[in-house]
Amino acid sequence: MTLLKEPDQLQRLFQLRFIEGVTDREALARGLGVQKGSLKKYFRRLGRKVDVPHRGTLSYEAQVEKNKDFVCPECLEMTVKIVGVMRVCHKCGLELGRWELDQSLPFDSTYAPTSSMALGRSLGGTLPSNQVYRVLMKSPTGRTDIGLRARYINIVHESNETPTVKKLLEYGSGLLKNLGLEERHVFANIYADHLRKMGVYLEAKRIGRPHRYAHALLGHLITDMATEYEEVKAQLRYDDHESAFIKLWLRLDELANGEKGA
Ligand SMILES: [Zn+2]
Incomplete structure (x- = not known):
């Protein structure tokens, strides 16, 4: 130890x-x-x-x-002030997220995270901003400029993620956790990357119940790259239509990445 x-x-x-x-x-x-x-x-x-x-x-x-x-978790002093709706440490600049942010998810509760801790360690933007610094601590640069980096990450995520993307990422990371996949970092990153891109599309098309697509996507990715988790697929809820959509989505993404093919 x-x-x-x-x-x-x-x-x-x-x-x-x-x-x-x-x-x-x-x-x-x-x-x-x-x-x-x-x-x-x-x-x-x-x-x-x-x-x-x-x-x-x-x-x-x-x-x-x-x-x-x-209390600022970095400075360990009572230096946190409310600026607008955000909690910010006025000593080191660390942003600690929204004041009284409601983390509850509007989707069906079957796999919904039970606490903000359930939100993905490996899914960057889905991390409540008061936990970003915990991930940063694990980076090779350690504590250097940690407040500044946490702040930057929060600003980037706050400004770039649409509501559907945010919800899908939160939902998806809860799913990974509940199915015991959250430590599979590479897998989680690929999943999150797809959820981001797909979320934008689903939002633009105003497709209802986007969480069903998060289930379907996860099912297909397990088949493609994590077959040892095949049995957890029984817990996923999606139909043939959603499954067909995801198959085409994954193929479309390959084509968009410049892959030649069948
Ligand atoms: Zn501080």
Whole structure:
């Protein structure tokens, strides 16, 4: 287990406990790489770093919980301000997403993500913007300019994705997660790429129930490139019409990519 430096550990604690909502002590201790018994100490350090207003006998953990919307996960200070509808850290510039954004999906709930955490790790723009920085942390450049990069990504996605594309990406990443495919990053990226292009078309054609096409597309991609997941296809819901559409869509995309063919 790699030992994290303390500032990183406090960031990790904040992330696990207050962004991901992990309350299980064992899981928290494991996530930090420390003994369960020392968690209290870390919450105290975090509370002091954040400098939460003290309210009576509340624990440091509870104090941070109360104020978490105003804490920047990078700076670990209460530097988050509401600018328009966005939460922004005025110290490092990190954008933390819309204030009170409703993440609920208008599609049928069969595969809908149950929390914003279900939104795709590998699907870039579908990531709630307060989680973009977590992905950036994994990049080879690490923490360099992380606030700036997170901000840039959020701006790009906010401005480029149409409502249907956004919904499809959110929906698609929920599907991947529910079917156990979310760790298949290459597959997820190819899926997301198709959803983006197809979403624009479905929107322009005003085709109803676009999530059915997300199911059909996933079914076809599994057949093409992830046959070990063949059995999860039974959980996908699409009909012959949607299936035929996707077959042609995939062929059209090949042609558009300049592939010669049959
Ligand atoms: Zn900050």
